[in-house]
Amino acid sequence: MPGARKRNWQVMNEMPSSSASPSAPKLSPAALNAFFNRPDSIESWRGKTLRTIHGITKAPGELHFLCKFNDESMHLVPASEANERFPDRVIRFYESRLALEDVDIQ
Numbered sequence: 001m002p003g004a005r006k007r008n009w010q011v012m013n014e015m016p017s018s019s020a021s022p023s024a025p026k027l028s029p030a031a032l033n034a035f036f037n038r039p040d041s042i043e044s045w046r047g048k049t050l051r052t053i054h055g056i057t058k059a060p061g062e063l064h065f066l067c068k069f070n071d072e073s074m075h076l077v078p079a080s081e082a083n084e085r086f087p088d089r090v091i092r093f094y095e096s097r098l099a100l101e102d103v104d105i106q
Contacts, residue, residue, distance in 0.1 A: 045067070045073070045075040048070065048071060048073070049069060049070040050068075050086050050089055051067075051068045051069055052068050052089075053065050053067050053068075053082070053086075053089055053090065053092075056093070057076070062079065063079035064076040064078055065079060065082045065090070065093070067086075
């Protein structure tokens, strides 16, 4: 169809991935948690109330969300756990970073 438009979907990350470029150092969840001076334990954030999701990063083999809780602490939460415990917030995070671009199809 001449003049038809195609939508490209792109998710933009607020926090750059740990594997954003070939020369970027690979950071494990433990190293990222150490950067935020938080214990590397799921128990350290369980039972807390999620305030916001600030970013997403890919640690070796798994996605992690950078989450801020009501007690002002920030923790890396595995995506599998976040999807299960905070599905509405995960969806809201992705929707807020979704960019649509119109592209002409030739």
